[in-house]
Amino acid sequence: MSDVGIKVENLTKNFGSGDSEVRVLENASLEVKKGEFAALVAPSGAGKTTLLMMLGCVTKPTSGKIWLGDELVWDENHWSIPDTRRIRREKIGFIFQAHYLIPFLNVIENVxxxxxxxxxxxxxxxxKAMELLDYFDVADKRDAMPSQLSGGQNQRVAIARALSNEPEIILADEPTAALDMQRAVSVVKMLREIALERNVAIIMVTHDERLLPYCDKILSIENRKVVTTTQDAKKII
Known part of the structure; x- marks a missing residue:
């Protein structure tokens, strides 16, 4: 077993065709190891969410290769696995800006x-659900409905749900955008601890540069390619 969590080689994504074709990514490559917490930053419209959705086996790339762990999931021009839903259910945890908890299920039912x-x-x-709720200090809310929780509590439950399938990979799209700075830092610290303690590869899309020091890597999209900057997040944790 390798230590690779996410690996991308020469990934290209085009939208449209002919004169209306738009190239978002071109021959982009990146790697995030298990236990690493990476931030993905770029201007609006540069392709951050598109890249995340390709890594999550939701959006089809145009060409290139994607590995999730040891499994090649996209090979040049086709999914190389028979069921992308299985990969999403078993290998990936998704966290979004909105918590997207199911409103008619209580906390533990959601997880x-x-x-x-x-x-x-x-x-x-x-x-497993109770273990995670306890880890995120919301075990006492197990029977509460999402509407009865604060924004920060809902996001903690959403992160617990993302971990409930024991994923190898977490993809987080602006998970702190709706939170104040104190709560945002708290969530980011949690994600870093999860990466380290559970050996999970995490990529978090963010616009907030104040959160970058908490990450091991910064992935930025420049000229339709991914540029990787490695840093030592341990210094401030």
Whole structure:
């Protein structure tokens, strides 16, 4: 088993065709190892969310290769796996700017949903959900509905849900945009701890440069390519 969490080689993404074709990424490459926490930054419209959705096996690239762990999932011009939904359910945890908790399910039901969908026994799913809720200090809210929680509590539950399938990879799209600075730093510190403690590769899209020192790598999109800057986040943790 290698230590690669996410690896991309020569990834290209075009929208449209002919005179209306727009190239968002061109021969972009990157690598994030297991246990690393990377920030993805670029101006609006540069392709950050598009890149995240390709890594999440939601959007098809135009060409290139994508590995998630040891598994080649996109090979030049086609998915090299029969079921992208399986990859999303089993390998990937998604976190978004909005929490997207299911409003008619309570907290523990939201967190248990993905493991149950993956075929986990109910007792195991319940145990994992409570472990995560306790980790994020919202165990006392297990029977509460999302509407009864604060914004910060909802985001903690959403992160717990993203971890409920024990993913190898977490893709976070502006997870702190709706939070004040204090709560944003708290969430980012949690993500870094998750990367280290659970050996998860994390990529977080952010516009907030104040959060970058907490990350191991900064991935930026420049001239349709990905530029990687490595730094020592341990200095401020």
């Amino acid at each position: 248990k949903l993905i493991p149950l969908t993956n075929g986990w026994p109910a007792e195991k799913a319940e145990k």
